[in-house]
Amino acid sequence: xxxxxxxxxxxxxxxxxxxxxxxxxxxxxxxxxxxxxxxxxxxxxxxxxxxxxxxxxxxxxxxxxxxxxxxxxxxxxxxxxxxxxxxxxxxxxxxxxxxxxxxxxxxxxxxxxxxxxxxxxxxxxxxxxxxxxxxxxxxxxxxxxxxxxxxxxxxxxxxxxxxxxxxxxxxxxx
Numbered sequence: 040x041x042x043x044x045x046x047x048x049x050x051x052x053x054x055x056x057x058x059x060x061x062x063x064x065x066x067x068x069x070x071x072x073x074x075x076x077x078x079x080x081x082x083x084x085x086x087x088x089x090x091x092x093x094x095x096x097x098x099x100x101x102x103x104x105x106x107x108x109x110x111x112x113x114x115x116x117x118x119x120x121x122x123x124x125x126x127x128x129x130x131x132x133x134x135x136x137x138x139x140x141x142x143x144x145x146x147x148x149x150x151x152x153x154x155x156x157x158x159x160x161x162x163x164x165x166x167x168x169x170x171x172x173x174x175x176x177x178x179x180x181x182x183x184x185x186x187x188x189x190x191x192x193x194x195x196x197x198x199x200x201x202x203x204x205x206x207x208x209x210x211x212x213x
Contacts, residue, residue, distance in 0.1 A: 070213025073097035
């Protein structure tokens with residue numbers, strides 16, 4: 040009973056997340072759990088991203104200007120990751136981001152579409168933003184990571200691995 044009350048309260052208030060163990064936030068609609076931390080990333084915020092599409096987010100940051108965001112978007116109809124992420128791509132391109140590469144990866148046994156933009160280069164450091172998207176059940180799970188290559192490449196990989204492993208475990212079971 041204690042779990043049911045907060046979930047219904049969250050839905051009445053428009054908050055898409057309920058409280059979970061260890062300060063986690065549980066996305067009520069999908070079952071995805073946004074932990075308090077993912078490796079070096081600490082959760083900063085959760086909430087609605089776009090009420091019209093039903094998209095919600097969990098935002099994280101790590102040291103040295105490394106950021107990660109998880110966006111959960113209900114899939115209505117066919118899933119097209121490029122179309123889903125097109126507004127983000129357009130924003131990167133309009134602010135000077137250069138398309139570094141686009142790759143289909145497998146993370147946690149899930150096919151994940153990725154595109155990386157290079158936003159700046161200082162000496163041997165490349166400032167990048169990676170957009171990733173995968174369909175899991177009736178949800179598109181998008182992960183965005185702003186990182187410095189090669190300095191924070193391991194943190195980026197750790198974030199992506201955790202996001203898609205958790206999504207596969209939690210959303211598929213929900």
